[in-house]
Amino acid sequence: MTVSFELSDDLVGYGREIRDWSVEAVRPYARYADVHHAAPDHWRQIVETCPVAIGTHDRRQVKRQPAFAEGKWVRDLVVTESLTYGDHWISNVIGAGIGHLVVKLMGTPEQIDKWYRPIVDNGGQTAFGLTEPQFGSDTSMVETTATRDGDTWVLNGTKMYCTYGGQADYVVVFASTDKAAGPAAIRAFVVPKGTSGFHVAKFNEDKLGIRSWTTSELLFEDCAIPVENQLGWTGGDGDGPGPAPRTRSGRSGALGALAQNKPNISATGIAMAQASLDIATDLLQEQRQSFAPHRWSLVESDLENMNAALGRARLVNFRAQWLQDLQRANKTEASVAKAYGPPTCERVIRRCMQLLGPDGASTDLLLEKWYRDVKILDIFEGSGQVQRIIVGRAVFGGADRVA
Amino acid sequence: MFELDLSEEQIAVRDLSRDLATRVLAGAARDAETNRRVPDEVWRQVFETGLTAPASEDHGGGGIPDTLTHLVALEGLATGDPGIAIAAMWSGGSALLVGLCGTAAQQYAYLPRLASDRQGRGGVALYEGFGRAPSEYQTRIEHLGSGTWQVAGTKVAVPFAAEADPLVLVGTDPTTGELRAALIPPDAGGVAIGPRPEHGHLGLDAVPLHTVTFDLTIGPGQLLGGPGAAAGLLVGAVGRLRLSVAAAAIGCAARSVEYAAAYANERIAFGKPLAAFQGVSFLLADAAIQIEACRLDLWRAGVRVDAGPIGGLERAVSHAVNYAGSVAASVTRDAVQVLGGHGFMRDHPVERWYRAAAALSTIDFDPTYAAFAPAL
Ligand SMILES: Cc1cc2nc3c(=O)[nH]c(=O)nc-3n(C[C@H](O)[C@H](O)[C@H](O)COP(=O)(O)OP(=O)(O)OC[C@H]3O[C@@H](n4cnc5c(N)ncnc54)[C@H](O)[C@@H]3O)c2cc1C
Numbered sequence: 001m002t003v004s005f006e007l008s009d010d011l012v013g014y015g016r017e018i019r020d021w022s023v024e025a026v027r028p029y030a031r032y033a034d035v036h037h038a039a040p041d042h043w044r045q046i047v048e049t050c051p052v053a054i055g056t057h058d059r060r061q062v063k064r065q066p067a068f069a070e071g072k073w074v075r076d077l078v079v080t081e082s083l084t085y086g087d088h089w090i091s092n093v094i095g096a097g098i099g100h101l102v103v104k105l106m107g108t109p110e111q112i113d114k115w116y117r118p119i120v121d122n123g124g125q126t127a128f129g130l131t132e133p134q135f136g137s138d139t140s141m142v143e144t145t146a147t148r149d150g151d152t153w154v155l156n157g158t159k160m161y162c163t164y165g166g167q168a169d170y171v172v173v174f175a176s177t178d179k180a181a182g183p184a185a186i187r188a189f190v191v192p193k194g195t196s197g198f199h200v201a202k203f204n205e206d207k208l209g210i211r212s213w214t215t216s217e218l219l220f221e222d223c224a225i226p227v228e229n230q231l232g233w234t235g236g237d238g239d240g241p242g243p244a245p246r247t248r249s250g251r252s253g254a255l256g257a258l259a260q261n262k263p264n265i266s267a268t269g270i271a272m273a274q275a276s277l278d279i280a281t282d283l284l285q286e287q288r289q290s291f292a293p294h295r296w297s298l299v300e301s302d303l304e305n306m307n308a309a310l311g312r313a314r315l316v317n318f319r320a321q322w323l324q325d326l327q328r329a330n331k332t333e334a335s336v337a338k339a340y341g342p343p344t345c346e347r348v349i350r351r352c353m354q355l356l357g358p359d360g361a362s363t364d365l366l367l368e369k370w371y372r373d374v375k376i377l378d379i380f381e382g383s384g385q386v387q388r389i390i391v392g393r394a395v396f397g398g399a400d401r402v403a
Numbered sequence: 404m405f406e407l408d409l410s411e412e413q414i415a416v417r418d419l420s421r422d423l424a425t426r427v428l429a430g431a432a433r434d435a436e437t438n439r440r441v442p443d444e445v446w447r448q449v450f451e452t453g454l455t456a457p458a459s460e461d462h463g464g465g466g467i468p469d470t471l472t473h474l475v476a477l478e479g480l481a482t483g484d485p486g487i488a489i490a491a492m493w494s495g496g497s498a499l500l501v502g503l504c505g506t507a508a509q510q511y512a513y514l515p516r517l518a519s520d521r522q523g524r525g526g527v528a529l530y531e532g533f534g535r536a537p538s539e540y541q542t543r544i545e546h547l548g549s550g551t552w553q554v555a556g557t558k559v560a561v562p563f564a565a566e567a568d569p570l571v572l573v574g575t576d577p578t579t580g581e582l583r584a585a586l587i588p589p590d591a592g593g594v595a596i597g598p599r600p601e602h603g604h605l606g607l608d609a610v611p612l613h614t615v616t617f618d619l620t621i622g623p624g625q626l627l628g629g630p631g632a633a634a635g636l637l638v639g640a641v642g643r644l645r646l647s648v649a650a651a652a653i654g655c656a657a658r659s660v661e662y663a664a665a666y667a668n669e670r671i672a673f674g675k676p677l678a679a680f681q682g683v684s685f686l687l688a689d690a691a692i693q694i695e696a697c698r699l700d701l702w703r704a705g706v707r708v709d710a711g712p713i714g715g716l717e718r719a720v721s722h723a724v725n726y727a728g729s730v731a732a733s734v735t736r737d738a739v740q741v742l743g744g745h746g747f748m749r750d751h752p753v754e755r756w757y758r759a760a761a762a763l764s765t766i767d768f769d770p771t772y773a774a775f776a777p778a779l
Pocket of ligand 1: 127128129130131134135136137138160161162163164207210215376379380381382383384385386670672673677680681682683740741742743744745747
């Protein structure tokens with residue numbers, strides 16, 4: 001096989017269909033979602049008009065997405081960028097979240113059947129509860145505890161900035177089963193919505209951007225769940241309390257799940273930046289006569305260079321997810337993808353606003369909104385700095401050489 | 404004489420403005436943004452500094468500072484809130500232009516009132532977008548004969564367009580090809596003020612900004628400095644106004660570095676304060692390095708403004724403004740980054756600085772000063 005960057009016509013067409021729909025049906029509510037910190041009330045009707053099957057966070061969709069020659073993860077990149085090109089408020093009502101990815105990575109076959117399968121087959125939404133007030137990047141600092149009490153685990157602690165936390169079907173909560181045993185004793189637990197002792201302390205934060213996404217603070221107060229909600233639970237020796245075998249520690253599962261999703265994060269940023277660039281290009285074309293010729297030629301080269309930069313960001317995403325589809329190691333490539341795209345997407349949006357002049361930053365356009373939204377992408381699910389630590393380990397040949 | 408220290412007076416101005424920024428502006432920033440107007444009490448306190456209506460003592464003011472002092476004051480205030488600081492400066496643009504370029508009669512007609520009205524607003528219709536520098540402004544102030552002048556053109560980001568008294572419009576005199584300015588009273592016909600964006604502006608909501616289209620005739624008394632005005636004075640004053648946007652951007656950037664550094668000293672990850680990681684400390688060190696170069700560039704341009712209309716002034720101003728805009732936007736971005744997820748919350752001011760700096764960078768942007776560069 002020779003190297004080829006051509007996606008199949010089918011996938012390209014599928015993406016285009018979703019993207020057109022997103023512009024037509026989703027974008028008109030982008031400002032609403034920002035101002036009201038919520039999707040429009042009739043979001044269900046909007047989702048129903050989508051020409052392709054997408055589940056919703058609370059109502060299962062039986063139809064499955066078609067398969068393509070490229071594989072699931074590459075398809076998902078195309079779908080993610082296309083869906084969010086109109087505006088990404090749609091993610092908050094249809095996005096599956098990433099909690100179920102932890103189940104897939106760490107769960108027993110029974111747990112996978114119970115918690116992972118239904119989400120991918122029918123839709124639904126899951127949350128990932130790792131971050132706490134005192135830490136984000138340093139996941140060894142988990143303070144939330146899980147204590148065995150008969151056939152239950154009892155959780156106590158606070159999780160913050162949990163995406164979809166206040167609405168998801170379940171939250172995968174990371175908690176220490178034995179503080180003295182250090183980070184290896186951190187395990188992952190499935191806590192279904194409505195479990196007694198699981199409180200949504202704050203449904204949504206007041207944020208710079210992605211305001212319609214639910215970012216919740218969750219409180220666990222003597223929250224008891226069955227023992228088999230501990231991911232990887234077999235009732236055998238490797239189960240908590242205490243340190244887990246490396247492959248089954250909560251942290252390795254958490255980080256593995258994040259790795260799978262990293263390129264999708266970048267794809268969301270590319271959607272925002274490409275949308276900004278396309279809007280700016282149209283407006284600038286209309287204003288062409290108002291620019292001095294020497295300046296217009298620089299505007300044109302800026303536009304071209306920005307498109308090229310976004311194109312490169314797509315390439316590193318595709319590479320990471322192509323490896324993922326082939327089940328080949330892609331840890332470094334996934335970090336490359338997440339580190340590479342988002343900061344350049346920020347710059348593209350900013351430059352587009354600048355080229356448009358002061359009106360470019362007015363709320364009459366969506367660029368200013370996307371400039372606020374895009375900033376999170378280089379922070380959550382492993383910041384740009386954290387991705388560099390991971391890439392650095394590959395460059396220098398070992399974990400111990402890079403901190 | 405080669406001298407890189409500020410004068411004692413300038414240092415005093417810097418310290419006073421920073422003090423006011425910390426005591427008053429910082430706490431009022433959110434209110435000003437939410438209500439889309441600087442609170443009256445805050446405006447009154449900024450008024451006392453003279454920034455909202457700089458005027459000579461003869462006209463009842465506290466004196467017109469030289470450009471560098473003016474920029475130092477603005478940078479200081481912007482450490483509290485760039486939005487309120489630039490609102491004050493832009494409002495003061497009317498008094499400044501009348502004081503520096505007006506006839507004696509115009510000064511007498513406007514300045515005593517501006518210098519004593521604690522809630523009065525001025526404003527200058529300056530920018531046109533499309534990367535244009537003042538020498539390229541297409542707004543015309545043209546003599547039609549028999550003492551009548553035609554004023555026509557569209558201006559963007561006009562502060563206080565609806566209330567400024569007077570609004571000073573800067574355009575080009577097609578006969579001479581040089582800059583000219585006109586004094587437009589608030590009730591003038593032929594002035595179409597566009598709507599204020601319904602949901603505000605990315606980061607400059609303390610000041611109303613409008614697109615304004617002018618198409619009116621005026622008499623010679625409304626020409627700033629009269630029909631025979633010396634364009635050179637206006638070029639300098641306009642340079643000062645343009646540089647003030649850079650000063651606000653730098654103040655905002657400098658403050659965000661301080662804030663992020665304090666946070667990084669306190670927040671622990673991987674057993675150490677964040678500041679102990681070079682991935683964090685180098686971001687802020689790079690910021691400090693750029694701010695230093697940027698501020699010196701601004702100061703030099705400010706000093707050149709006062710040296711009179713020497714060649715290359717306009718380009719020097721454009722360099723300073725465009726560099727400051729891009730530095731402040733990237734520095735404030737990095738400040739959010741250093742706070743991580745917490746920086747994304749409105750509980751901390753870094754998100755506001757991120758918005759304000761980006762918004763300031765759009766005001767007087769010209770793509771010829773630096774091409775788009777991807778982050779990596
Ligand atoms: C909108 C939103 C949604 C979120 N969703 C979720 C979610 O669903 N689930 C969840 O668990 N969390 C979630 N988070 C939390 C997010 O993952 C964290 O904010 C992120 O991991 C960063 O952690 P922190 O905020 O504590 O920053 P810190 O860890 O305190 O880091 C601050 C800064 O220091 C840098 N830094 C830290 N350590 C190093 C180092 N060793 N070397 C160099 N630089 C370093 C970081 O890169 C960052 O720039 C969300 C956050 C937000 C804002």
